[in-house]
Amino acid sequence: MPKSNILPPQTQDELMQRCQILAGKTLGQIAAELKVDVPENLQRHKGWTGMLLESYLGADAGNQAEPDFIGLGIEMKTMPLNSLGQPKESTYVCTVSMRQSGDLVWQDSWVRRKLSHVLWVPVEADPNIPLAERYVGNAWLWQPTEEQDAILKRDWEELMDRIVLGEQADITAKEGEYMQLRPKAANSRILVKGVSAHGEQEFINPKGFYLRTSFTKLLLLTA
Numbered sequence: 001m002p003k004s005n006i007l008p009p010q011t012q013d014e015l016m017q018r019c020q021i022l023a024g025k026t027l028g029q030i031a032a033e034l035k036v037d038v039p040e041n042l043q044r045h046k047g048w049t050g051m052l053l054e055s056y057l058g059a060d061a062g063n064q065a066e067p068d069f070i071g072l073g074i075e076m077k078t079m080p081l082n083s084l085g086q087p088k089e090s091t092y093v094c095t096v097s098m099r100q101s102g103d104l105v106w107q108d109s110w111v112r113r114k115l116s117h118v119l120w121v122p123v124e125a126d127p128n129i130p131l132a133e134r135y136v137g138n139a140w141l142w143q144p145t146e147e148q149d150a151i152l153k154r155d156w157e158e159l160m161d162r163i164v165l166g167e168q169a170d171i172t173a174k175e176g177e178y179m180q181l182r183p184k185a186a187n188s189r190i191l192v193k194g195v196s197a198h199g200e201q202e203f204i205n206p207k208g209f210y211l212r213t214s215f216t217k218l219l220l221l222t223a
Contacts, residue, residue, distance in 0.1 A: 008060040012072055012141070015119065018057050019139035027123070028132030030056055038132045050078045051137070052123055052181070060160070067113065074117045074141070079216060080125030087214065087217050088125045090210040095184050096163065106153040111179075111209050115152065127165045140223045148178070155179040156209070168207065179216040185209030 008013040022030070027049060031038045034055055039045040052078055058067040068076040082088040094116050106112055122137035144152060155176040162171050173180045184206050 006055065007060040008058045008071060009082050010067060010071065012074070015072060015074065016139070016141070019119070019121070020122075022053070022056060022081065022136055024139045025136055026132060027052065027134050027136070029172060030136070031132070041131060049080075050076070050124055053078060053123075057119075065110070067117070069119075072117075074119050075114050076119045076121060079120050079122045079220065081122050083126040083128070087213040087220060090180065090182070090213055091216055093179070093209040093211060094158075094182070095208045106156055110154060111156055112149075112152075115144060115211075119221065122196065122220070138223075142223075143217055149176065159209075171207070176212070178212060180210050180212055181207050181212050 009018060022130075028038055030052055034050060034052070034120070039048060047137040050151040052066055056081055057069075057076065059076060059213045061070050062069070067073050077091055079161055094110050120139055124134035124137075126134075126138065156177055157177060159171065159179075159181050161173075162168060171181050173182045
């Protein structure tokens with residue numbers, strides 16, 4: 001997708017004003033304003049919706065290890081909704097290195113930085129609706145409550161402990177209350193270096209942290 005000429009919002013209020021303008025538009029309308037082609041579907045264009053909305057709102061992080069709106073410290077996450085208006089899928093947070101020393105703490109983790117202040121943007125994702133005709137809903141800002149942060153921290157620590165102990169190949173998506181660890185690759189043939197429980201190098205599928213739909217459903221209800 002071509003780089004947007006839209007300048008980053010300078011304040012949180014400016015960002016939310018842009019979100020108000022965005023709400024109620026279809027992806028096709030937004031793409032037309034940005035002079036971007038709409039793909040027929042998302043099978044070969046995973047992440048297209050998020051990139052389109054980031055461009056429209058003026059996100060400036062690109063591929064940098066920074067929140068999407070660098071100056072505001074705000075990360076943007078789309079929330080695809082099914083025909084019932086509920087989260088359709090788990091939300092990707094970030095990848096995780098399969099070689100961890102155990103020195104990292106939750107407060108300094110990239111996961112926590114990503115989730116410390118999030119702009120949630122709901123988008124229709126019913127497969128029966130053509131991509132260009134899907135509407136964008138009302139966005140809202142979210143910061144974890146103390147209770148939510150504590151549970152996310154517990155999930156992260158338990159999963160990271162497994163990785164440090166070399167048990168990453170055995171981690172399943174069933175682990176974690178709010179956050180899970182799942183493969184993050186186009187197919188199972190993609191492998192990265194990890195360390196086994198015996199301290200030996202092994203190749204496993206890359207993994208990423210994801211927020212469960214049961215958690216994002218709670219966020220949607222309290223938005």
